[in-house]
Amino acid sequence: MIKTLYMAPMLVYTDNTFREVYFRHFSGFDRAVAPFIVVAENSRYRKKSLQSLLPSLHEAIPVEPQILSKDPDACAALANLLEDAGFKSVNINMACPADAVVNKGRGSGFLPHPERVQDFLASVIPKIRLPLSVKVRTGLYSHREIEALIPVFNTFPLSEVIVHPRLGVDKYEGPVDLEAMKSVAATLKHPLVFSGDVSRRTWIDFSSSFKEVERWMIGRELLRDPFLPEDIRAYERGEADRLREIVPLNRERKNRLRDYHDDLLDTLGKKINRQEALVGKMKSYWQYLEALFPGREAEMEEMKRILHLDEYNIWVNKLFKE
Ligand SMILES: Cc1cc2nc3c(=O)[nH]c(=O)nc-3n(C[C@H](O)[C@H](O)[C@H](O)COP(=O)(O)O)c2cc1C
Structure with missing residues (x-):
């Protein structure tokens, strides 16, 4: 199966400027999701601030903008602005673990409340025309949360679900939970994107444990090891030694x-x-x-x-x- 590689959204790091430079020097990614845009009250965006957040339509690969909001009307208004700006799809962030975000019920603050996710999606989807994807963790406090969310996601026409199998309370610490991811892969009806700890050390294990997963997202490791996506590509084409350790650099x-x-x-x-x-x-x-x-x-x-x-x-x- 040909794998699709996604550049992860990383606020502060993988912004427009970074992507522009990165793609001049490295290959391997098929798509990117941009770091989140926080919806503005009354949907009043200063043109300049929106421009700096927005992906460009002329980037080397398709870039999906991401919205952080719990307000369905404001979220739909921004999604429609993004459509007017030329974007082909949009992602909703239900993954951000920052306390300031979670305490307001946004990002991974959604995850313990499947009924809120249900109401939010039921309200947003009829108001927008763009295909919608979501990015989630497997829970805020417990991996059981995702089990209640998958049936909700399955009832909506989502283009894909990006899953980072860590809890919000764990932030970025500890190992990813592959068991939680297995249960998602077995029950989700939409295409699944695997996000979390993809590296040259984990690729063989992860990709062989999740043979059915075609879409893979790379985050921090692309900042540590910008050669990784092209090496994964080469490995997948049959160049077995391309995943070997690359330090010290030649x-x-x-x-x-x-x-x-x-x-x-x-x-x-x-x-x-x-x-x-x-x-x-x-x-x-x-x-x-x-x-x-x-x-x-x-x-x-x-x-x-x-x-x-x-x-x-x-x-x-x-x-x-x-
Ligand atoms: C500094 C930083 C900023 C991030 N910003 C975002 C963001 O804006 N939107 C989002 O959905 N995820 C964000 N993430 C999460 C990553 O997209 C990714 O899901 C997570 O880091 C796990 O993948 P990795 O181990 O490959 O980094 C961020 C992660 C980091 C470390």
């Missing part, structure tokens, strides 16, 4: 990583005026990318103290030279 990959890094810095630099903010943004990517530089912990610590761009550039040159 020269060719180190050069590609450097080009990607420089392009990201340059492209972000055109959008972020303050030097400290630009350096801060690059540091946030290094929280993940440092995985490609084992044994360089001291330099990573040093980088955390850097504030100015000239110092940052010296640091990067040194890191890549050695």
Whole structure:
């Protein structure tokens, strides 16, 4: 079965600028879901703020925008704006575990309440024309929650359901729950997208345990290991050694990583005026990318103290030279 690979939505990280740069340097993804847009009260969006959140229609692969809301009218209004802007489908976030989101009953705050999910979808779906997908965790407090949600999802015409098999209260800690995912795969009538801990170490195990799953989403590991999607593709085509460990990076990959890094810095630099903010943004990517530089912990610590761009550039040159 040919696998479809999705770039995960990651607020702050996989925004328009990141995707634009990433796709100039790496291949392998078929689709992306953009980080969530919070619905505005009265559906009044400042054009500029919406533009910065919206995926571009001209990206290298189709990008699905995502909405975070518990208000069906506001959600439908935004979905219709997105349709007018040219998008072909939209995703609802019922997965975000942030306390500020959950406490308002949004994101994974929906999950313990199948009746709220039912009412929400029953209200939104007739008001919109775009195909709708949802992204969920397997529960907020218990994996049993998903068992009550699947029959609800099965009654609506959803285009797909993206499932991250962790609990909201666990945030991003601990292993994914493959048993919970098995029960979803066995009962969900819609196409299932697997999201959670997909990496070069887990791919063989996950994809052989879930042979029936065609759609796979990659999140944090794409920030740590941007070569991963193209290596999964190559592996699936029969190049068995492409999933082997890639650190320390060989020269060719180190050069590609450097080009990607420089392009990201340059492209972000055109959008972020303050030097400290630009350096801060690059540091946030290094929280993940440092995985490609084992044994360089001291330099990573040093980088955390850097504030100015000239110092940052010296640091990067040194890191890549050695
Ligand atoms: C920093 C960060 C931001 C995220 N932002 C979003 C988001 O905006 N919308 C969403 O549905 N999921 C979001 N997620 C969850 C990811 O899309 C993904 O489901 C989760 O990280 C598990 O997959 P992974 O192990 O491949 O990262 C975010 C995750 C992280 C770590």
